[in-house]
Amino acid sequence: MFKRLVATTAALSLLGLPAEAAPAPGNSGVGDTVWPELGNGGYDVLDQRLDFRFAKGLRSYTATTTLSARATQDLSAFDLDLLGPQVTGVQVNGAPSTWKSAPNGELVITPSKAVRKHLRFVVRVDVRSDVTDVTKTSALPPGLIWHEGFVQALNQPSGARKILAVADHPVQKAPATFSITAPADQNSVANGKLLSVRSSGGNTTRVFREQRKIAPELFQIGVGPFTVLNRKGPHGLPLRYAVPTAQLAAIEPQLKSFDTSVRFLEERLGRFPGTEAGSYITPLGGELETQGLTMMTASHMTKEGFEQNGTDGVVLHEVAHEWFGNSVSPRRWSDVWLNEGHAVFYEGEYSEIRYGAKVVDSAKHAYEQRGNAILDNGPIAAPDPAKWTGDSAEIRPYGDAAYAGGALVLFALKQEVGAKTFDAIERTWVRRYANSTAGTEDFIALASLVAGKDLGPFLRSWLYGKTLPAMPGYPDWKVGPA
Numbered sequence: 001m002f003k004r005l006v007a008t009t010a011a012l013s014l015l016g017l018p019a020e021a022a023p024a025p026g027n028s029g030v031g032d033t034v035w036p037e038l039g040n041g042g043y044d045v046l047d048q049r050l051d052f053r054f055a056k057g058l059r060s061y062t063a064t065t066t067l068s069a070r071a072t073q074d075l076s077a078f079d080l081d082l083l084g085p086q087v088t089g090v091q092v093n094g095a096p097s098t099w100k101s102a103p104n105g106e107l108v109i110t111p112s113k114a115v116r117k118h119l120r121f122v123v124r125v126d127v128r129s130d131v132t133d134v135t136k137t138s139a140l141p142p143g144l145i146w147h148e149g150f151v152q153a154l155n156q157p158s159g160a161r162k163i164l165a166v167a168d169h170p171v172q173k174a175p176a177t178f179s180i181t182a183p184a185d186q187n188s189v190a191n192g193k194l195l196s197v198r199s200s201g202g203n204t205t206r207v208f209r210e211q212r213k214i215a216p217e218l219f220q221i222g223v224g225p226f227t228v229l230n231r232k233g234p235h236g237l238p239l240r241y242a243v244p245t246a247q248l249a250a251i252e253p254q255l256k257s258f259d260t261s262v263r264f265l266e267e268r269l270g271r272f273p274g275t276e277a278g279s280y281i282t283p284l285g286g287e288l289e290t291q292g293l294t295m296m297t298a299s300h301m302t303k304e305g306f307e308q309n310g311t312d313g314v315v316l317h318e319v320a321h322e323w324f325g326n327s328v329s330p331r332r333w334s335d336v337w338l339n340e341g342h343a344v345f346y347e348g349e350y351s352e353i354r355y356g357a358k359v360v361d362s363a364k365h366a367y368e369q370r371g372n373a374i375l376d377n378g379p380i381a382a383p384d385p386a387k388w389t390g391d392s393a394e395i396r397p398y399g400d401a402a403y404a405g406g407a408l409v410l411f412a413l414k415q416e417v418g419a420k421t422f423d424a425i426e427r428t429w430v431r432r433y434a435n436s437t438a439g440t441e442d443f444i445a446l447a448s449l450v451a452g453k454d455l456g457p458f459l460r461s462w463l464y465g466k467t468l469p470a471m472p473g474y475p476d477w478k479v480g481p482a
Helices: 002-014 245-269 303-309 311-320 337-355 359-374 390-395 401-417 419-432 440-451 456-463
Strands: 043-054 060-071 075-081 086-092 098-101 106-110 120-130 143-147 150-154 174-183 187-190 193-200 203-214 221-224 226-232 238-244 277-282 294-297 328-330 436-438
Touching: 060 075, 075 120, 086 098, 086 106, 106 120, 150 277, 174 187, 174 221, 187 203, 187 226, 187 238, 221 277, 226 245, 226 277, 238 245, 245 277, 245 303, 245 311, 245 337, 245 419, 294 311, 303 311, 311 337, 328 337, 337 359, 337 401, 337 440, 359 401, 401 419, 401 440, 401 456, 419 440, 440 456
Parallel strands: 043 174, 238 277, 277 294, 328 436
Antiparallel strands: 043 060, 060 120, 075 106, 086 120, 098 106, 143 150, 150 221, 174 203, 187 221, 193 203, 226 238
């Protein structure tokens, strides 16, 4: 066998053909210009299992990541994203592996045997960490946090790697199983359907399964003194609400806003893309579209909070992300306008019908009064990560360009192609790229196909320009001074 291999290699050399390359390390990222350190090269994630074990008091935990992946090259080493937690063990295909942590959040793993291209492999990483007590911090940190007895996750855009080892980029999203073990007097919740509940030794373990692909930035891990309510939405859609037990009576009447939001959006976009909807409501909250389990703030979900904060519009905004961001995830972080622009756009349509707040008036105000500020951090689809500094660097590329700018792009597109064609573009987009990722150029190509004309020059002038173009149908609108 050895002689035959040598002869074959020599023959390939004489023919001028390359011999098989030696295994090499996978890239430390996926080529994202906004977050170059997120995601990892050399493999595709096929499935994720995330096991959490919380100590009494919920101030610390141990966690195990078990990723099933397929190599896209011969791998001598590969990375996961991890920043903060202490690693206590790493295995690849059941064998102990060497590892080292880099300051930029890369966990470099060297398996005992190279992983061959196209083959599946399983990597397990065990960690331990404290849960961040936000009452002792000056700024709200991403990751797993504790506040007033509740544990919750704030992962967007890069917080999951501060909880446990992951491939922390939407392009590597995959189905996930969550197992949470906590003291029996605490409830727990996570993305996906509850599969089992088991109690032993003063602890209770609940296992949840999210069968849809899910990006780490959309993980939700909840532990605390809450009650879970199960309801039915349109066409029997399961609606699940984890509500602080002490505020259950005050919050429960407002929960119907999730059912209302799903129905409103289904009329415009088609069937809800997930298997369940609902919310994890905590004292801290932080309105966030964690997949199938929207994060909401308890004080905003009371009757008074609804009236003071327009919370029903916020719920609609977050539920819209189930289509835009959760089901169709951004291929790169520069595509985040496709998430936030759509959520703002449909929140505006809801507010017009519910409260009479005209969409055209909101668009005019954004164009005339905020037009220059919208582009402060770069074009709508080409944000400059250097423009986010200090603590704000943690939330790049979230800003006016993604929210107000993205909504203006969609408003302009609707004026350009008409309401009927615009609606067809939207429905086709969420159907074609469901449970997947897509980017700005994909949207331009699909919009052009559905409209039957090349919309590239029009959309690129809005998405990549350094100034806002003229608004179709409203030539009198002028961008005001900076």
